[in-house]
Amino acid sequence: MAVVLDKSHRWRVAAAHVGLICFIALTLAPFLMLLSISLRPGNFATGELIPTVISLDHWKLALGISYQGADGQLIEPDFPVLGWLWNSVKVAGLSALIALLLSTTCAYAFARMKFAFKPQLMTSLLLLQMFPSVLVLVGIYAIFDRIGTYVPGLGINSHGGLILAYTGGIALHIWTIKGYFETIPTEIEEAAKVDGASPFQAFRYVLLPMSLPILMVVFILAFINGINEYPIASILVQSQDQLTLAVGSKQFLYPQHYRWGDFAAAAILSGLPITVVFLMAQRWMISGLTAGGVKG
Amino acid sequence: MSDVVLRGIRKSFGEIETLHGIDLDIKDGEFVVFVGPSGCGKSTLLRTIAGLEDITSGDLHIGGERCNDVPPAKRGVAMVFQSYALYPHMTVAENMAFGLKLAGVSKDEMKQAVDRAAKILQIEHLLERKPKALSGGQRQRVAIGRAIVRKPNVFLFDEPLSNLDAALRVQMRIEITKLHRELKTTMIYVTHDQVEAMTLADRIVVLSAGNVEQVGAPLELYHHPRNLFVAGFIGSPKMNFIQGTLLSGSETLATVKLADGAQVQVQVDASRGKVGSAVTLGIRPEHFVVDAQGNKIAGQVIAAEHLGEATIYYVHVEGAQDHLVVRAHAEHDAKAGETLHVGAAPSDCYLFDDAGLAFQRVKNS
Numbered sequence: 001m002a003v004v005l006d007k008s009h010r011w012r013v014a015a016a017h018v019g020l021i022c023f024i025a026l027t028l029a030p031f032l033m034l035l036s037i038s039l040r041p042g043n044f045a046t047g048e049l050i051p052t053v054i055s056l057d058h059w060k061l062a063l064g065i066s067y068q069g070a071d072g073q074l075i076e077p078d079f080p081v082l083g084w085l086w087n088s089v090k091v092a093g094l095s096a097l098i099a100l101l102l103s104t105t106c107a108y109a110f111a112r113m114k115f116a117f118k119p120q121l122m123t124s125l126l127l128l129q130m131f132p133s134v135l136v137l138v139g140i141y142a143i144f145d146r147i148g149t150y151v152p153g154l155g156i157n158s159h160g161g162l163i164l165a166y167t168g169g170i171a172l173h174i175w176t177i178k179g180y181f182e183t184i185p186t187e188i189e190e191a192a193k194v195d196g197a198s199p200f201q202a203f204r205y206v207l208l209p210m211s212l213p214i215l216m217v218v219f220i221l222a223f224i225n226g227i228n229e230y231p232i233a234s235i236l237v238q239s240q241d242q243l244t245l246a247v248g249s250k251q252f253l254y255p256q257h258y259r260w261g262d263f264a265a266a267a268i269l270s271g272l273p274i275t276v277v278f279l280m281a282q283r284w285m286i287s288g289l290t291a292g293g294v295k296g
Numbered sequence: 297m298s299d300v301v302l303r304g305i306r307k308s309f310g311e312i313e314t315l316h317g318i319d320l321d322i323k324d325g326e327f328v329v330f331v332g333p334s335g336c337g338k339s340t341l342l343r344t345i346a347g348l349e350d351i352t353s354g355d356l357h358i359g360g361e362r363c364n365d366v367p368p369a370k371r372g373v374a375m376v377f378q379s380y381a382l383y384p385h386m387t388v389a390e391n392m393a394f395g396l397k398l399a400g401v402s403k404d405e406m407k408q409a410v411d412r413a414a415k416i417l418q419i420e421h422l423l424e425r426k427p428k429a430l431s432g433g434q435r436q437r438v439a440i441g442r443a444i445v446r447k448p449n450v451f452l453f454d455e456p457l458s459n460l461d462a463a464l465r466v467q468m469r470i471e472i473t474k475l476h477r478e479l480k481t482t483m484i485y486v487t488h489d490q491v492e493a494m495t496l497a498d499r500i501v502v503l504s505a506g507n508v509e510q511v512g513a514p515l516e517l518y519h520h521p522r523n524l525f526v527a528g529f530i531g532s533p534k535m536n537f538i539q540g541t542l543l544s545g546s547e548t549l550a551t552v553k554l555a556d557g558a559q560v561q562v563q564v565d566a567s568r569g570k571v572g573s574a575v576t577l578g579i580r581p582e583h584f585v586v587d588a589q590g591n592k593i594a595g596q597v598i599a600a601e602h603l604g605e606a607t608i609y610y611v612h613v614e615g616a617q618d619h620l621v622v623r624a625h626a627e628h629d630a631k632a633g634e635t636l637h638v639g640a641a642p643s644d645c646y647l648f649d650d651a652g653l654a655f656q657r658v659k660n661s
Contacts, residue, residue: 187381190348191439195395195446196369205394209385291428293384294377 038264045260062265080241081266084248089273091159091233091244092226095166099222100215103170107177108203112186122175129171134231140165141235157238165232166225173218180214181207185294210293216281223277227270245270298359298372298449298482299324300345305354307340314340316506317354322484327476329485331493331529332503338486339454341503345484346375346452359449369398371450374443378455380435382427388438389414389423395446413444416475433464440472444479453485457492469495490530494518502526524652527578533608533623535646538577538593538616545569548658550647552577555615560591562645564655578646581608581623586630588639595620597634602626611636 032049040047041055060067062081069075109115110122133140141156144165148155155161184207192202208215233247240248249266252259300322307315314337322328330338343349345356347368356363363371374395383391392413393406401409414420417437427435436456443451453472457465473496476483487493493500494514502509502517502525510522514530521527527535540552543559545566552560552575560577569575595613609622609630622638630636647655 185379185381187377187379188383190368191375191377191381191442192383192394193348194346194368194373194375194452195442196398197394198367198369201398205398206383291384293382293427294379 034264034267037260038268040261043257043259043261045258058261058265061262062269079248079251081245081248081269083241084243084245084266085269085273087159087242088227088244088246088270091162091166092223092273093277095163095226096219096222098163098167099170099173100219102167103173103177103218104208104211104215106170107174107181108207110174111178111181112189122178125171125174129169133169137231137235140232144236156236157242159237159242162233162236162244165236166222166229169225170222173222176218177211177214180211184210188293212284213286216284220274220278220281224274227274299357300450300482300484301355301357302345303355303357305341305344305356306352307337307344307349308352313352314506315344318506318508320501320508320511322482325480325482327483327485327496327498328501329487329493329497329499330501330503331487331490332509333529334488335505336503337506338488338503342375342452342454342484342486345450346373347371348375372448373450373452374446374448375452375454376436376439376443376456378458380427380439380459382435382438382442384427387424387426388419388430388441391427391438392442392445395442409445409447410441413441416444416478417441417471432460433468436460436468440475444475449482451479451481451483453483455487456485458487458489465492472496491532494530500530502529504529520654520657521646522654524576524578524648524654527646527648527654531580533581533621535578535580536616536620537648538579538613538620540575540577540615542566542569542571542573542575544571545655549642550575550655552647554593554613556594556613558593560593560645561642562647562655563643563658564645564647565658566647566655569649569655574650576648576652578648579620579640579644580646581621583640583644584620584622584624584638585640586622586624586628586636586638588637591639591642591645592637593620593639594635594637597630597632597636599632600630609636611638 036049036051037045037047038058039054039056040051041053041057057067061075061077064077064080064082066074066076110118144154144156144161147161148158152158153160154164188210189202189206192206193199197205227244228246229244230246233244234250237243237247240251243251245266249263249270252263252266300320302318302320305315305318306313318341330341332338340349344351345358347363347366351364358371358373383394386394389410392410396406396409410423411420414423417440419434419437419441422430422434422438427438430438436459439456456472457468460468469492472485485492485496497514499511500514500517501511504525510517510526512520517526517530521530524537528537538554540554540560543551543553545551547565547567548563550562550564550566550569552562554560554577562577593613595611595616598610598612598619600610601608604626606626607624607628609624611620611622613620620638622636643658646657649655
């Protein structure tokens with residue numbers, strides 16, 4: 001690095017750093033507030049950022065441990081927060097897996113196969129999913145209500161139904177994966193076909209291993225969506241032990257009493273699985289997987 | 297090992313037909329090169345033989361079996377791609393063994409086959425590497441190795457050397473010839489480089505715009521091109537063409553009058569030529585003799601290239617397409633702007649009628 005730099009360069013770098021630090025502080029502030037609220041005694045939204053007294057009551061409640069209240073009474077946790085977390089992980093994980101399976105095969109068809117109305121189908125996929133799901137909530141409810149009469153495991157108030165509902169939203173994933181497939185030279189699969197591979201084998205042994213990074217990205221996006229989703233989960237799942245964390249933690253907030261502290265602890269908890277999944281997936285999200293296959 | 301027979305092969309992409317009925321017989325163990333300018337359909341033809349493109353109409357037989365509807369995997373062919381097309385996530389050994397693995401061959405056999413191919417191609421020390429860590433030449437060797445391992449009946453090469461540098465290309469050319477001698481397998485090779493075609497082929501198939509122009513041994517195409525296209529395509533630098541009119545034609549000799557009035561004699565069977573009709577005289581750069589007697593053409597030197605072993609002159613002559621390219625002795629030293637008198641022996645000249653078809657040359661070689 002021996003590039004000649006302008007004299008003002010140092011100041012511009014410094015200014016850029018100041019700007020970036022401000023920006024990071026701005027993004028981190030809500031999270032830090034949340035952390036602070038979850039550690040403060042009492043259920044107040046406002047207050048100092050660094051609590052003077054640290055109380056683990058909210059966390060004990062969230063983790064299902066009973067604790068002694070201010071009046072000396074033993075307080076039992078009233079909500080199964082850890083159960084909700086598990087529900088969220090289960091629903092998000094399974095729906096992300098199924099979504100990945102469907103969108104990968106679908107994207108393969110769109111990227112590699114020839115059939116009539118391909119562009120129209122691609123566009124309509126995207127158009128249909130542009131409507132916010134909130135607008136069709138009633139429809140979704142009616143459909144799953146009906147499904148439930150035939151297959152109870154997929155009806156209202158079942159995780160199967162919720163997974164099925166989430167799996168429907170794969171149009172964007174199909175577009176994402178298709179875009180990636182199209183950057184992979186077709187010669188490599190052709191070579192596999194001449195080598196004796198059936199189309200499925202060429203897909204499974206050659207195309208998929210080269211597409212790992214985008215598959216991981218799509219899995220994470222689908223997983224995050226599953227953890228965060230509120231509207232559909234709020235109508236499809238009703239009994240308390242079946243709720244996902246996103247819907248369940250809303251129960252801490254009722255008009256007479258906003259239990260901000262408990263809510264904050266539950267909210268931070270919901271971020272955990274996302275972080276874990278991201279850290280695990282990261283090792284596969286590397287570039288250059290296709291390097292060396294063809295002359296660049 | 298198999299012969300390959302093509303009968304009236306046509307290929308259309310939508311409305312556009314790119315192969316217009318190709319007939320070809322490739323004998324068992326033969327090395328055939330498809331050559332032609334880009335877009336002539338040579339790669340498409342190869343891909344239809346591989347099964348990567350379906351055949352619109354016509355019949356393809358490999359080893360006596362009709363293969364139109366047989367998937368590539370079951371045709372007994374192996375293909376080497378221009379871009380190598382290695383599996384980037386597999387090691388060299390895995391790349392080469394992939395076909396066998398799919399066929400359910402045992403691990404020992406697989407290892408044996410890979411080792412044998414690696415030995416032939418001298419890539420034994422690379423077996424554990426990923427393609428990313430190989431040079432272009434090494435990658436192409438792996439691609440060829442992958443083809444060898446499967447012991448195919450027919451090898452298909454799609455411009456395998458065009459991504460390599462000049463020195464490596466010459467080396468790989470020799471190795472492919474060696475490989476063919478050792479394996480004695482039918483090989484079909486596509487290239488746009490006529491030098492590769494001349495040096496590798498038992499027989500060359502010259503293609504142009506989806507048609508076969510001529511099929512023949514390399515020297516046969518050089519000495520007896522059927523038409524203007526083949527004459528211009530085979531040979532480097534390419535043949536010079538000069539317009540003229542036929543003054544007289546017998547079974548052994550034709551006399552041609554050029555635009556500047558000079559008369560040139562050509563040893564061809566011109567008995568079918570009409571006196572007074574337009575003809576094209578063809579002379580290869582290497583057949584020109586500077587300051588010659590007999591057939592004489594005069595022109596102005598535009599540029600001279602001294603290559604060391606020869607001097608190439610670019611000469612402006614009336615009636616010639618572009619300018620003439622003349623290959624002269626290395627010592628010859630004419631400056632740009634000077635007038636050069638060149639000529640060629642009547643037995644070295646070619647003559648084509650107004651439809652571009654060659655008059656049969658009398659001289660044989």
